[in-house]
Amino acid sequence: MATEYGQGYGLDSGPGFPGSTERRHRLPAALRAPVEPRTWLELTHVLLSLPISILLFTYAVTMVSLGAGLLVTFLGIPVLAAGLAGCRGFGALERMRARGLLGLEVAEPEPLRRNGPGAMAWMGAVLKSGASWRALLYAVLHLPWAVFSFVVAVNVWVLGWALLTYPLWFWVFPVYAGQDGIQLYGDETHRIYLDNPFEITVTALVGLLFTIASPWIVRALTMVDRLLVHGLLGPSRLASRVVELESDRGVVVDTAAADLRRIERDLHDGAQARLVALAMDLGLAKEKLREDPQAAAQMVDEAHGEVKTALQELRDLARGIHPAVLTDRGLDAALSAVASRCTVPVRVEVDLAERPAPAIEGIAYFTVSELLQNVSKHARATWAGVEVWRTENRLMLQVVDNGVGGADVSAGSGLAGLADRLDAVDGILVVDSPAGGPTRVTAELPWRGEHVR
Incomplete structure (x- = not known):
């Protein structure tokens, strides 16, 4: 159903958003990628992942295995809790590394919920925290991926730049290695070297292709790191939803309180003040009823007008709370x-x-x-x-x-x-x-x- 109030209604196609001030580069993104800071930061992240993952994996497996083995005694619980707490600490380090090198902002996981003071309460909170076990899972899963990504990134990167710069350093082979260049094939009868200008040029072009592709390969490898950090080291979906609902509940409470204050203010400054004045006017009219009936009648008539105004204000206030037409x-x-x-x-x-x-x-x-x-x-x-x-x-x-x-x-x-x-x-x-x-x-x-x- 369409209802129009007034004349001249129409829909004009307005202008779009102002043009963005995006910086324009002379080189396409594929050629810029090998020298961009983002590429080198991502490569640094991949290179650092291997030693950090080895250290984290060793610590996590050692502490959890030791704690699990000692569970037959009381010492197993504090050792296991210390191992999980250490994994949480490594998780904080990994979030900082992802923020600095990958530009990935990941919120801290939900804090520990202790049931009381003391070491036992702390150990219980660590063992019951889902974030602790997710950090342990990250420590176990990240090592094989760190090894794979390190090997792929280093080989692709070194191969690309080595082949691209081959025209600059191929002379090293005849001068110091006693051969004509990079050997592609060799047996007892013959050998194939990359030594003539055509082969050197083709080698450099292949190296250029590897060099252009290597940043995108590294970026694809770091996408898995982003998923691991975001999924295992950040807050769980349930915890995030709880925080969101708590915030929304605060907004609802504040809104309801503000509405109540507005209603109280409107009643105090509007209808209530008008009704007080109306009561005083009627009291004066009652006193003058015997002495001056004509003046009393005029005061009652004015009071009748005030009653109508007060009723209109109350209707407007009720409409602001919840209009009857909406319900009906x-x-x-x-x-x-x-x-x-x-x-x-x-x-x-x-x-x-x-x-x-x-x-x-x-x-x-x-x-x-x-x-x-x-x-x-x-x-x-x-x-x-x-x-x-x-x-x-x-x-x-x-x-x-x-x-x-x-x-x-x-x-x-x-x-x-x-x-x-x-x-x-x-x-x-x-x-x-x-x-x-x-x-x-x-x-x-x-x-x-x-x-x-």
Whole structure:
């Protein structure tokens, strides 16, 4: 259903995002790769992985084997806990190495959760921590991969540069080795050397191919290192989800507290103050009723007007808490009512075969309401549009206007608070607002199942 309020509604295709200031290079990426700092950092990571992995593997296997063997005595538990704690320490070192050489940012795993003070509580926390056992698994799995990647990277890298620079050093063979060049084949009857200009040129070209390919081979090898570090040395998905839910719960609590303060302020400064004045006016009218009935009647008439104003303020306050039209008739009617109060013409289009859960419906209503308020106050637009539809198990909202643009969630505006509210229910807010407009704000909410009213 589409409802249009006012005239002049249209959708103009606005300009895109400003052009990026990406640096342009004269050489293509394939030719730049062998000399780029990133390539050398990744090669350094591969070269360091072998000695570090040998040390880590030796430590982990020794401590865990010793601890497991001593479990028949009390000494096995502290030895095993010390081994796992050491693996966690090596894990912190590996995260730092990945951050410095690979540019990979991995958060620290979940901290130890002790049940109390003392060494026994610490050992129990280490043994029960999933991060400790993931660090041990990293120590075991990383050694064979470090050996493989070291061998491949060193051979490919050395072979490429050796063949590429062969025209510069092939004279070493006849001068110091007593042969004409690199020997490709030799037996009792004849030998084949790379010694004429054509063969030397072809050798250098093959070396160029190996040199160009070696950075990409090393990069592919380090991708496995990235996966190991991210998957085994970072926080688990469950722990990350718990932290996210705790943060969202804090946002919900703060939002609810702010709403309660706003309601209390609106009641105190609006309807409550007006009702207090109304009570005083009625008291004065009661006192003058016998002495001056005409003046008392005039005061009662003024009080009647104050009652109407107070009722309107209470209705507006109730609409700000949860409008009755939303409960009775759904998003289509509620958003149409909001659009009718906007200062610019607004077209509302709601394409929903059924209604979402009440909580999601309320969040959707207040999201559109706040976005239209921003259009009225800040956009300097001449039209706006609201679209609501369902995609699988998600409720989609979009508010578009042809205003001046420049809206930014990261600027700490009301959009940032709105994004936090949506994030608290696993929602997403995307703002596309280039300078000069148009502004397009898209919100995505979980559907949260069907319900019967």
